[in-house]
Amino acid sequence: MRFRIREWLRRLYCTITRQYNDSDEELRFHLAMAEEEAGRRGESQRDARIRVGGIAQSAEAVYDQRSIAWLADLLRDSRHGLRLLRKNPQFSIAAILCLALGIGGVAAIFSVFDAVLVRPLPYADPDRLVMIWDHMSNTDVMTKHNPAPPEWIEWRRLNTVFTDIADTQTSGPTLSGDGEPEQVSARKTTWNFWSVLGVRPLLGRVFTQEEDEGNARVVVLSYGLWHRRYGGSPGILGRKILLNDEPYEVIGVMPPAFYFLPSRDVALWTPVSFPPWMRRNFTWHDGHIVARLKLGVTLEQARTAMTALSLQVTAKDFRGPHGVEVYPLREELAGKMGTALVVLLCAASALLLIACLNLANLLLSRGAARGPEVAVRLALGAGRRRLIAQFLAESLVLAGLGAIAGLTLALPAMRLLEALIPDAMGEVRLSLDWRVLAVAAGAALGSAIVFGLAPALRGSRVSPRNGLREAGRGSAGARGHWFQHSLIVLETALAVMLLTCGGLLLQTFEHLRNTDLGLHSERLLTFETPLFRHTDFDRRVAFLNEEVERVRAIPGVISAGSINVVPFTNQASATFYKLEGQSAVVPGQVALIRNISRDYFPTIGAHLQEGRNFTSADQKSDAPVAIVNQVFADRHFAGRSPLGRKFKFGNLGEKGYWYTIVGVVKPIRESGVLNEARPAVYRVHEQCDQIGDSAAGIIVRTAGAPESIVSAVREAIWSLDRNQPIARVRTLDQIIDGQLSTSSQSTALLGAFALLALLLASIGIYGVLSYAVSQRTREIGVRIALGATAGEIMRSFGKRGLGLTLAGLAAGWGLAAAAARLLSALLYGFQPSYGRIAVAVSVLLLAVAALACFVPAHRASRIDPVMALRNE
C-alpha cells in the first residue's frame, strides 16, 4: 500500500510539474537491439517490429503510466482557460468579482450559520436537550412563563419522557474579597443540572444532591472568572470566596467551552437549595428548566405527555390549570437569530445564483464569438465530450479564482459577523475551517456547473463548416435569445425578491426603532447598586435615597431616580393582585410591579396621563398609594377614571395593604423593547415594605454624554460606602440597541445583499442588451440607412430591456410572497405595508434598469450606417 501511494504521488508530481521525461530514446534503443537480433536470426525487421511493438503506442503507454491522464487534461484545459482570462482582463476581473461576492457571502454567512445552528453544543448528546416553560395563555404578562419550583418537583417525579429534569434560577451575587467587589451574573442550579447536560468540570467536581439539599455553601466557577479574577491558579480549589459576604468553598471550575442560558457571562454556579416555602410555592416563577429526552422519545411525544402532566399537576392551582411549552435547547439558544441566519444564508445563495446567471449569460454571448475556434478544434478531431470538458475546465478556473477572492473577502467579514452569535451562546471565533472551505469549494463547483454548463453545451454544438463560415460574426439563433432572456428574467426576479425582503425588514426595523417606549431614552445612564447588606427596610430606603441625592449633586447631572428593575431588562417581577370588590384572586390577573423613587418618572421623561406623581408626603404607611399604567387602567376601568380605586397583592392574604391608585402613567415597555407593554403598577420605595426588593437600579439624566460622568458616579456612591458594589453601568440606548441588534444586523446584511443583487441584475440587463447591439450592428446600420430614426432604434432596444425588467418584476413578486413567509418570525408581529414596498422596489428597479438599457440603446442609435456596413 505504501508503495502504491508512493507511485501515485510521483505520478501526481509528474502531472503537476509536467515532467514527461521522454521515453523515445529508450524505446528506439530497444527496437534497434531487436532488429539486430532479428538480423542475426535471419528474420526480417518487420518481424522484430511486430514482436516488440511500435514506438508511438509504447510511448503513449509509458506516458499514461508516468502521469494521471484525466488530471493532466484538466490542468491543460485550466491553463488554456487562464490564458483566455488573461487575454480578456476586463471580463475576467468583472466575472471573478461577481463570483467573489457570491461565494464570499455564502462562505461568511455559512460560518455563522454553522457556529449557531450546526456545530454540536458543548453538552453530551445535545439534540436530546429541551427546555420546558409554563404555557400561561390566560395571564396578561406573557404566555411563555418560567416554571415554579413545585412544578419542577412534580414533573420530575411523574414524567415518563425525560431521563431527568434540572431547574435553574438567575442570581446576581456580589463577589468580594480578592479585589474590587463586583456583581456577577450567576445561576443557582439543582444538583442534577450537570448530569442532565452531561458536562464535567475542568478542575475539581460539581455539587451533589446532599450538598444541594443540605444548603451547602459551595460554588463552581466559570473558566472566564477563574482566569480573570483568580489568575487561573489550580490552588483555587478548596478556597473560600465571598458571595454577598457569605463564604462559599470553590469545588470546581468548568471548561472554557461551557456555557448555558441566559448568557455566556454567567460566572459561577451555586446549589439552588430551595427553601421549604419555595418548594410549595406555585407562584414563584423564576426557573429555567432543562430536561433530557429519553432515547427514542420525540419532541412531539414530550410535548403531549408534559402538557397532560402539567394540567394534572396544576389542576388545583388557584390560577387554573395550564399546559407547558417544550422547545429544543438549540432553538432557545439561537433565538430569533436562528431564523435570521436561515434567511441570510438563503439571501447569500440567491446572490450567488444571480452572479452565476449573469456569468452564464456573458459566457453564452462570448461563446458565440468563439465559434470559429471551436470549429477549428472540431475539424482537427476533438470530440464533443472533450470540448465540453474544456469549456467546463475554463468555468472551473473562473469559479476557483472567484472562490479564492471570495474567501479573501469573507475572512475580514467574519470578524464583523461574530457579533451575530447570540449572547446566550459561547463566544466563537469564526475562521476558515474545513467546513467553511468545503462549502466555498462546493459553492464554486456548483456555480461552475450552473454558469458553465449551458455555454459548454451550446459552445460545443458547432458544425465545423458553419462555424468557420460564420467566422467573426458569431450569431445565436432565436432559441439562444429565448434562453438568455429567461436567465435575465430569473435573475431580475431574484433581485426583486431580495429587495422586497430587505424592504420588509427595513420597515420592521424602522417601526421597532420608532416605537414609543414610554420614555425619552437619550442621555440616560443606568447602573445597579445591589443592597443585600442593608437588610433593615428603613435603612435600605434611606441609603438608596442618599445614593440618588449624591448622584444628583454631580455636575452635569440633570436629575436622577431609582427603580428596582432597570427598564427593558427583566420580564419577571410580576404578581397577582385583587381589586376592591373582587372576592377572590382572578386567574391570570397579573401585573408587573416596579418600586421607584419619587423623581424617577420625571427623570426618564415618563408621561403622567392622569392623577399625580409620588410626593414627599407618600411615606411609609399601611394605606399606601400606587400609580398604574394605562394598560392596567384600560383593563379594569375602560372609560372611567381609576383614581381612588384600590387593589392588594394576591398572596399576602388579610395582612396585605390596600393600595389606592393616585395616578396613571403612559405605558413603558418594562419587560423589553420588543415586548408589548403589560399591566404594571408602580410604588414608591418608602411604601414597599411588603414585597420589597433589595435590587436597586439608578437612572441618571445627564446634560452631556452619559459616559462622561461614570467615574464621578462611582466616586459619589463610594463616598457614601467605600465597599458598595456598582454593577452593569450602561446607557439606556445601549440596552435598546442590544435588544434591537438581531433586527438591525439582519436588516443591514439583507439590505446589502439586496443592493448587490440589484447591481448584478442591472449589469446583466446591460450586458445582454449591449451584446445584442454589437451583434446587430449591421442590421441597425441597414435600418438607419433605410431611414429609421435614432428614436425608433432606441425605442426598439429600450422596449426589449423594459420587457425583460417587467417580466422579472412580476416573477419577483411571486418569489417575494413565498420568501416573506420564511421571514415572518423576524417581523416581530409587525404588519409591514407590502404595497409601499412593492412600489418602492418597482420604482428602484425600473430606474436602474432604465439606466442599464439606455446606454446600449443610445449606442445603437448612434451607429454610423457606413461604418457598420463596411465592417462586413
Added chain:
Amino acid sequence: MSNEAARSAVLQGTLDLMVLQTLATIGPQHGYAIAARIEQVSSGAIQLNMGTLYPGLLRLEQRGFVRAQWDRTETNRRARFYTITAAGRRQLVAEKSEWTRMAAIMQAMLEGDAS
C-alpha cells in the same frame, strides 16, 4: 481463451516479480536485456513487447523498487540501466514466498480435485 490473452493475463500479475527476480539474478541491465533474459528463461514462452515492459519498469521505479540511469552498453551504445533497490529486494522476497505459498495451495487443490 487464446494463447495470447492467457499470456498477458499471467503477465499482469507476475511481470513485477519476473523483472525484480531477473534484476536480482543478473545485476543492473537495460530493458532489452531484461526482456531477452525473461524470454530465454521461459524458453520463449514469454515475449514482452515494449508497451508492457516499459510502463512496468516505470511503475517499479515509481514505487521505489528499481532505480534507473543512463549508461553505456558493452558495444558502447547509450541505454537506460535498471538496478534493483533494497526495497525492491525486500519486495521480491515477500512476493516470492507469497507466490510459492499460492502455488502450493493451487497444486494441492488441483491434485485433490483429480483424485
